[in-house]
Amino acid sequence: MIRPTRRAEGFTLIEVMMALAVLTVGALGIMSLQGASTRGNVSGRRITAATQRTNDWIERARRDALYWTAPGDPVATAAGSRYLGEVGGGWFVPQSGVPTETAGATWDGRDVPVGAADGAVHYCTHMQLNWVIPNQSIRVDVRTYWPRERGETPELVTDECALGVEDTVSVDLTSAAPDLSAVHASTLLRWTPEAP
Numbered sequence: 001m002i003r004p005t006r007r008a009e010g011f012t013l014i015e016v017m018m019a020l021a022v023l024t025v026g027a028l029g030i031m032s033l034q035g036a037s038t039r040g041n042v043s044g045r046r047i048t049a050a051t052q053r054t055n056d057w058i059e060r061a062r063r064d065a066l067y068w069t070a071p072g073d074p075v076a077t078a079a080g081s082r083y084l085g086e087v088g089g090g091w092f093v094p095q096s097g098v099p100t101e102t103a104g105a106t107w108d109g110r111d112v113p114v115g116a117a118d119g120a121v122h123y124c125t126h127m128q129l130n131w132v133i134p135n136q137s138i139r140v141d142v143r144t145y146w147p148r149e150r151g152e153t154p155e156l157v158t159d160e161c162a163l164g165v166e167d168t169v170s171v172d173l174t175s176a177a178p179d180l181s182a183v184h185a186s187t188l189l190r191w192t193p194e195a196p
Contacts, residue, residue, distance in 0.1 A: 046107075046146060046181070047181070047183065049105070049107070049108060049109035049123065050109075050123055050144040050145075050146055050181070050182075050183040051144075051183050051185075052109050053105050053109050053123050053125055053144045053183075054125065054142050054143070054144045054183050054184070054185045055185065057094060057103075057125050057127060057142045057144075058140065058142055058185055058187050060083075060094070060101065061083055061127065061129075061140045061142070061187065061189060062187065062189065064078075064081050064082050064083050064084060065078075065081075065084065065138075065189040065190070065191075065192065066192060067079070067080040067081040067084070068081060068084060068189070068191040068192065069191060069192060069193060069194045070191060070193075071135050071136055071191050072135045072191075073087075073135060074087065074138070074191075075087075077191070082094075082095070083127060083129065083140075084129065084138065084189075086127070086129050087129045087130065087131060087138055088129070088130060088131065089128075089129070090128060091126045091127070091128045091143075092126065092127060092128070093124075093125075093126060094125065094126070094127045100113055102114060103124055103125045103126070104120070104121035104123070104124055104125075105121070105122065105123035105124075105125070105144075106120060106121075106122055106123075107122045107123075109123065122146055122147070123144050123145070123146045124144065124145055124146070125142060125143070125144045126142070126143050126144075126145075127140060127141065127142050128140075128141040129141075132188060136190065136191065137188055137189065137190045137191075138188070138189045138190075139186060139187075139188055139189075140186060140187050140188070140189055141184065141185075141186050142184070142185050142186070142187075143182050143183065143184045143185075144182065144183050145180045145181065145182040145183075146180065146181055146182075147179060147180060147181075148179060148180065148181050
């Protein structure tokens, strides 16, 4: 009686190549997922820093409104105010007069002090004040923008917000949209009666 020969056990070359192809596709997917996760984290960090900058300037405007203690034009009634005199104008670079409070900020959201190098500014903040109820309440719009790609800072940021000492703003964020990201926020300021 002749026994049938046993087939040799193991994997063929084609099976090994198919397994390697599946492993390669999986590894490439994991690597691309890691890259996307890193980019998402960096983008989230930038948005968080810009949002914090915007909130800082909203709080600075609220602090400034404490000088406005009587109804009427804040230019006449709030002598110590730094920003309320800009009501009704367009966007402007806020200048607090304090060297450590500037419209420009570093990548981590800290104010760039006056006199720092041009390349230090990565975020820029602008404000706009408009009457909601004349001589009673003011709407404050604050925007913070930054370049989309890390690396060379676009001239738009350094030219318009180098040290927070410019008095006009010519950046049109609508036309610069492919190059810049922005965060916007608004608040309402009202005159505050003096404590008795």
